[in-house]
Amino acid sequence: MSPLHLCLAFSSVLFAVGLAGALARSNSILVLLGIELMLNAANLNFIAFWRYGPAPSSATGVIFVIFAIAVTAAETAVGLALVISIYRHQQSIRLQEATRLKG
Amino acid sequence: MNAVLVLIALATVGTAVAAMSRRNLLHSVLLLTGSWAGVAAFYLWAGAEFVAFAQVLIYVGAISMALLFAVLLTRRSRVDLEPGPASRGRALYAILAGGAVAGVLLSAVSRGPLAAARSPTPAVTVSQLGNQLMGPYAATLLVVGVLLTVALIGAVVLAAGGGPDKPGGAS
Numbered sequence: 001m002s003p004l005h006l007c008l009a010f011s012s013v014l015f016a017v018g019l020a021g022a023l024a025r026s027n028s029i030l031v032l033l034g035i036e037l038m039l040n041a042a043n044l045n046f047i048a049f050w051r052y053g054p055a056p057s058s059a060t061g062v063i064f065v066i067f068a069i070a071v072t073a074a075e076t077a078v079g080l081a082l083v084i085s086i087y088r089h090q091q092s093i094r095l096q097e098a099t100r101l102k103g
Numbered sequence: 104m105n106a107v108l109v110l111i112a113l114a115t116v117g118t119a120v121a122a123m124s125r126r127n128l129l130h131s132v133l134l135l136t137g138s139w140a141g142v143a144a145f146y147l148w149a150g151a152e153f154v155a156f157a158q159v160l161i162y163v164g165a166i167s168m169a170l171l172f173a174v175l176l177t178r179r180s181r182v183d184l185e186p187g188p189a190s191r192g193r194a195l196y197a198i199l200a201g202g203a204v205a206g207v208l209l210s211a212v213s214r215g216p217l218a219a220a221r222s223p224t225p226a227v228t229v230s231q232l233g234n235q236l237m238g239p240y241a242a243t244l245l246v247v248g249v250l251l252t253v254a255l256i257g258a259v260v261l262a263a264g265g266g267p268d269k270p271g272g273a274s
Contacts, residue, residue: 001106004217010112010145012208014119021123021200024194029128029173036166037119040142040169043154051149059227059235065154066232069161070247074254076166079259080173087177088264 007048015041028086028093032079039072107148115141128174136167153229 001009015038022034043065050061087093089100115138122134139162146155236244 001105002217003108005212006105006108006112006231008148008212008217009209009217010108010116011236013112013116014207015203015208016205017116017119017123018177020197020206021119022197024197025123026193026240027128028186029170029177030123030131033131033170037135037138038225040139040162044142044145045256047146047149047151047154050151053178059232062151062154062227062232063235063240065151066157066236067243067247069154070251071159073161073166076169077258078254080169082178083173084262085264093177096193 002052004048005050007044007052011041011044011048014038014044026095028083028095028098029080031095032076032083035079036072036076039068043068108145111141111144111148115145128178129171132167132170132174135170139163139167150226153227153232224254 005030014020018034018041020034021037022031025031025034046061046065047067050059053061086098090097118134118138118141122131122138125131125134139158142153143158143163146152146158
């Protein structure tokens with residue numbers, strides 16, 4: 001197996017772990033953690049293709065990952081603020097009980 | 104070279120699986136911090152030092168602290184760390200979905216026409232990165248800065264807003 005295949009397999013497994021965690025848990029913080037894990041797996045792919053891609057001299061992959069990390073930080077901040085806000089209103093962060101917006 | 108990669112991958116995936124299967128939320132967050140450190144080690148291995156340090160600073164440093172504070176702020180008492188048990192069927196379906204996605208991705212990776220170029224490690228220095236960010240990607244950098252500012256102000260407003268008795272009231 002070439003290193004590129006290993007990198008891609010690594011990121012696939014990490015993505016699947018994050019997906020299973022986000023789907024299985026009912027705690028909203030853990031769901032957020034699963035989403036973070038999936039985003040990290042996507043960033044791994046960018047770096048792997050930049051490292052073993054056809055044009056490794058350009059820094060496109062690295063710059064994309066930097067921007068993705070910045071966007072992820074913003075998403076986490078807003079997500080945690082939402083979790084704290086939900087906890088204030090309902091005294092619980094279980095997703096099954098956050099049904100206020102249900103039509 | 105491959106052995107190091109396999110070691111990093113095993114450590115990262117192992118801590119991620121442990122984090123997703125632990126009952127204690129604090130243990131989950133701490134284990135996931137280890138997983139992010141593993142991802143940073145992968146970036147170092149791949150030769151993207153700047154991204155590795157950004158990962159350490161942002162994920163291992165900042166986001167894990169924010170997550171720990173969120174965990175500690177949203178528990179009801181000192182002993183109420185365990186989230187309510189998700190139903191067994193739901194966990195089973197989630198693992199099935201994750202396994203199916205992993206199967207599809209792994210088969211696509213192993214069968215795909217990926218020609219791994221035997222290239223030396225591409226060296227991108229920090230000054231090159233800075234020139235790129237200030238040159239062709241300056242507009243993107245500005246947009247990301249505005250996005251971060253708006254998101255952080257929004258997070259402060261959301262988290263500092265009043266409780267159910269005084270909706271929307273600041274402080």
